[in-house]
Amino acid sequence: MIGIDWGTTSLRAYRLDEAGAVLEHRESAQGILSVPGGGFAAVLDAEIRPWLDAGERLVLLCGMIGSRQGWQEAPYLPCPAGPAEIAAAMVPLPFPGAARCLLVPGLLTRGPEGVPDVMRGEETKLVGLLAELGDGAAATLCLPGTHSKWARLDGGRITGFATRMTGEVRAVLLGHSILGRLSAPAQGPADEAFRRGLRRSRERGGLLHHLFGTRALGLVGELAPEGTDEYLSGLLIGHEVRAAVEDGAPGTVHLAGSATLCRLYALAFAEYGIRHRQHDPDIAARGLALLGRTIG
Amino acid sequence: MIGIDWGTTSLRAYRLDEAGAVLEHRESAQGILSVPGGGFAAVLDAEIRPWLDAGERLVLLCGMIGSRQGWQEAPYLPCPAGPAEIAAAMVPLPFPGAARCLLVPGLLTRGPEGVPDVMRGEETKLVGLLAELGDGAAATLCLPGTHSKWARLDGGRITGFATRMTGEVRAVLLGHSILGRLSAPAQGPADEAFRRGLRRSRERGGLLHHLFGTRALGLVGELAPEGTDEYLSGLLIGHEVRAAVEDGAPGTVHLAGSATLCRLYALAFAEYGIRHRQHDPDIAARGLALLGRTIG
Numbered sequence: 001m002i003g004i005d006w007g008t009t010s011l012r013a014y015r016l017d018e019a020g021a022v023l024e025h026r027e028s029a030q031g032i033l034s035v036p037g038g039g040f041a042a043v044l045d046a047e048i049r050p051w052l053d054a055g056e057r058l059v060l061l062c063g064m065i066g067s068r069q070g071w072q073e074a075p076y077l078p079c080p081a082g083p084a085e086i087a088a089a090m091v092p093l094p095f096p097g098a099a100r101c102l103l104v105p106g107l108l109t110r111g112p113e114g115v116p117d118v119m120r121g122e123e124t125k126l127v128g129l130l131a132e133l134g135d136g137a138a139a140t141l142c143l144p145g146t147h148s149k150w151a152r153l154d155g156g157r158i159t160g161f162a163t164r165m166t167g168e169v170r171a172v173l174l175g176h177s178i179l180g181r182l183s184a185p186a187q188g189p190a191d192e193a194f195r196r197g198l199r200r201s202r203e204r205g206g207l208l209h210h211l212f213g214t215r216a217l218g219l220v221g222e223l224a225p226e227g228t229d230e231y232l233s234g235l236l237i238g239h240e241v242r243a244a245v246e247d248g249a250p251g252t253v254h255l256a257g258s259a260t261l262c263r264l265y266a267l268a269f270a271e272y273g274i275r276h277r278q279h280d281p282d283i284a285a286r287g288l289a290l291l292g293r294t295i296g
Numbered sequence: 297m298i299g300i301d302w303g304t305t306s307l308r309a310y311r312l313d314e315a316g317a318v319l320e321h322r323e324s325a326q327g328i329l330s331v332p333g334g335g336f337a338a339v340l341d342a343e344i345r346p347w348l349d350a351g352e353r354l355v356l357l358c359g360m361i362g363s364r365q366g367w368q369e370a371p372y373l374p375c376p377a378g379p380a381e382i383a384a385a386m387v388p389l390p391f392p393g394a395a396r397c398l399l400v401p402g403l404l405t406r407g408p409e410g411v412p413d414v415m416r417g418e419e420t421k422l423v424g425l426l427a428e429l430g431d432g433a434a435a436t437l438c439l440p441g442t443h444s445k446w447a448r449l450d451g452g453r454i455t456g457f458a459t460r461m462t463g464e465v466r467a468v469l470l471g472h473s474i475l476g477r478l479s480a481p482a483q484g485p486a487d488e489a490f491r492r493g494l495r496r497s498r499e500r501g502g503l504l505h506h507l508f509g510t511r512a513l514g515l516v517g518e519l520a521p522e523g524t525d526e527y528l529s530g531l532l533i534g535h536e537v538r539a540a541v542e543d544g545a546p547g548t549v550h551l552a553g554s555a556t557l558c559r560l561y562a563l564a565f566a567e568y569g570i571r572h573r574q575h576d577p578d579i580a581a582r583g584l585a586l587l588g589r590t591i592g
Contacts, residue, residue, distance in 0.1 A: 164504035206539025208460035243502025
């Protein structure tokens with residue numbers, strides 16, 4: 001089968017065997033924002049034509065391609081949801097190149113107070129982690145990023161999740177606030193500044209106060225411009241982890257993401273005394289394969 | 297005397313009597329960012345020439361004009377500091393137009409963990425509130441804005457303060473994040489959306505999660521685009537007040553700021569069960585007058 005993780009700024013294509021092993025892999029910068037309306041089928045065809053010609057019949061697509069801004073909207077599926085529910089809710093796409101072409105739906109959950117939360121694309125990674133964990137036991141998962149996802153698994157299903165806007169808040173503060181104007185590029189890793197930010201996140205005062213402290217430390221010469229960016233990252237990731245801990249003791253956190261982010265989150269988990277286990281960043285392929293097997 | 301509140305984007309000039317009453321008032325958009333290097337004396341002279349010609353001899357300036365980016369740097373004075381310490385630390389400026397021309401210093405404090413915090417300009421407003429409260433009793437003050445200041449007064453001095461980056465975080469999120477793309481201009485006040493944001497700030501999950509909830513509510517059609525801005529304001533002001541409460545029961549909060557912000561903060565204080573008393577927004581003039589009287 002063929003699995004496609006098609007996001008806002010990139011397209012990742014996998015040719016997969018039954019077990020989810022990646023036979024071939026392609027990546028392009030043709031995210032959904034760069035494809036003109038009505039052009040999705042042509043882009044996809046160009047990307048996977050050789051695999052279709054080689055006899056692949058099933059194409060599954062996940063990510064923002066299933067959003068209102070994508071090819072077609074695949075409505076959010078409410079939690080709890082496992083591979084069976086997600087596979088059953090997949091939306092057929094008119095793609096003449098393949099016998100079956102289906103969009104994976106995003107997920108919707110509601111917190112204890114009824115406030116909604118959504119994901120699109122990450123549900124496939126969670127399915128991949130479900131496959132990897134295998135035993136159906138309760139587990140806490142963390143997918144760090146622009147919009148970090150903290151999910152609970154139980155009985156082989158995703159029972160709920162919470163999104164934290166850590167990466168995007170960091171980017172807009174560095175790009176557009178007074179904090180960015182203090183920052184200078186770091187010369188190599190600045191773990192000590194990152195750890196200072198982490199430690200600060202555990203103290204009183206709240207995030208809005210801690211953010212301004214980044215500026216005050218810079219003004220009085222107690223934080224170098226080269227450390228500002230990492231200190232801010234430590235503050236924000238620290239507050240993310242702090243809130244996850246306050247929401248309920250997470251036990252071992254299963255972590256999957258880029259090597260860079262996983263290294264920083266490992267430091268944060270150590271600061272907060274949380275055990276974690278790191279997983280393959282390519283779990284989306286594994287999730288797509290499991291969904292493909294589920295529909296047979 | 298003449299008092300000048302010279303910030304980044306505006307210049308406010310007051311002609312004051314001994315008691316701090318405003319005899320005349322001028323305002324211009326010539327903030328320090330719009331004045332070319334070396335041009336401050338000429339701008340000031342043009343602004344207050346008639347008052348100097350009428351015999352005024354003393355000019356006090358507060359605000360970002362005393363920062364590194366201003367006319368001359370007036371170093372931060374450590375807390376605790378009252379009118380006497382602030383007046384004694386004022387920095388003389390070479391301005392031929394007046395017998396005496398002095399820069400009011402900003403203030404520096406350190407939180408319980410030693411992290412610094414700074415203000416520049418707001419110290420003069422706090423001195424104005426000190427004059428207004430008069431009795432030297434302990435009090436909590438809130439000056440809402442881009443960088444909201446929460447200060448403690450005791451024994452007629454400013455004993456410490458905490459800055460929260462509420463207004464700037466709101467502006468960068470609306471201007472540059474995914475939350476701004478959801479927002480549409482409100483048709484008149486949207487207090488109900490603001491109150492929803494306030495209530496949300498009291499719940500679990502942390503600010504980074506609550507922020508993403510703004511988007512999720514919009515996506516599922518439970519928050520109108522016209523309410524996004526006000527909901528976000530409620531969230532952020534709510535988190536500001538929540539953190540201030542967690543830092544210690546504030547008793548009655550003395551509030552001074554624009555009418556628009558004071559109305560919103562009054563709603564937030566009501567939500568959190570805090571008493572408050574609103575003061576004249578023009579307390580900077582009163583503070584400048586008290587500092588002028590202090591040096592005689």
